[in-house]
Amino acid sequence: MDLTVRQMDTEEFQRQRQEVLGQWPTGKDVSFEEAVAYQKSLPKSKIFAEKLAEGKAKGLTFAQPRAGVALLSEHIELLRFLQDEGGADFLPSTIDSYTRQNRYTEAQAGIEESAMIGRSMLNGFPAVNHGVAACRQIVESVQVPVQVRHGTPDARLLAEITIAGGFTDYEGGGISYNIPYSKDVSIESTIKYWQYVDRLIGLYEEQGVKINREPFGPLTGTLVPPSISHAVAVIEGILAVSQGVRSLTLGYGQCGNLIQDVAALHTLPVLAEEYLAKLGLPKVMITTVFHQWMGGFPQDEAKAFGVISWGAVTAALGKATKVIVKTPHEALGIPTKEANAAGIRTTKQILTMLKDQTLPMTPELALEEEMILAETRAILDRVLDLGEGDAAVGTVRAFQAGVIDVPFAPSRYNAGKILPARDTSGAVRLLDFGNVPFDESIREFHRERIAQRGRDEDRDPSFQMVIDDIYAIGKGMLVGRPR
């Protein structure tokens, strides 16, 4: 395994670059020097890292939707609507599934079909096919910073084109865009692909261009315990900073219990700073992003707004820098622009009402923070041991050993031995620990709380609880109580 966490050398980067820019005709429009000049021509109001820094300093929580459609003019119309009618503080361009799999020929067919039929036949914006000039048209058509949101294991060409196109933030990572999104792609290969992405951004940073990076926190979005998602987020932060990234937004997907989720938001930046320092990496700007519930949603729109609101409350009380907004069409599919804007307005109403409130420190909150810190440190320390100090090598070995194990992940590189279930207060605990390196005191903490739920529900803790929890929110509950 020639994988290493060390910064990619220039020769290797340039060798890959020739291949990457040749993967689709639009790659030929990318010129690094010209793109640096274009990025530097952008007003500060369009630089993601600048606005994030301002929000962090002021203790604000910003709202950002997901959104993407096939054709450029419709995509611009959609983003402007979400900015003007939704009040979005940041805008996305959610990339379609074909592009995420580097299937640009099918993306092209989707564009042509959409133009013919008059509606989007893709589930996102095919940025590679549209190319650099089209991305710049998007950036120049809106007033707020724009981010690339996707799920791409090999995201090298997408990064080249969208960053040259003026996007100032790039989501994803070699773990978080592999394990939840692929079945048969090795972790080593995607870590390497993403080291290219992060090295490209490092080269922009060396030219004075700020590009923020946002590892994908929620992973499978299904009962992922904070320690697992935090371990992945911190590792992807380490991998990115090692390649020259200097601005990170670390993410976490809502689990649903307020105390646990606020504890997760408090501890994530603490852990990132701790491990970046431990590895002697430079200090970087760290912000947080909270994803409103990523699991199954109620079909009923009023109930969906309830779920959206609960996520907004948690983001506000947990002082996340940014919250990713869901829509009342979540259970149905790609939302209309009206539904998407409504989700943002609902969220911003709550963010504004709660901006002067915080959740007080209580013994329960302190205990949750202590547990998340202990659990995540146990995982990260084992990863570094396995890698003999190299976080990249350690990550590959940690997945092989089941030390990092993401619940309900499709990847065959994921052990899939751990089993999460909610305790009686709705906090996500582990019913089965698999091979995650938790000591007896941590295990007892989880076992006792799940046992208490069993007593409350008059049933033995079992896989049935997990199934009930997965369907619970769609049925209007949080904890999947038996009939």
Ligand SMILES: CC[C@H]1O[C@@H](n2cnc3c(N)ncnc32)[C@H](O)[C@@H]1O
């Ligand atoms: C990470 C998965 C989330 O992204 C959302 N999503 C995916 N594609 C789009 C899209 N094109 N427009 C709006 N939301 C989208 C989807 O609803 C889900 O909540």
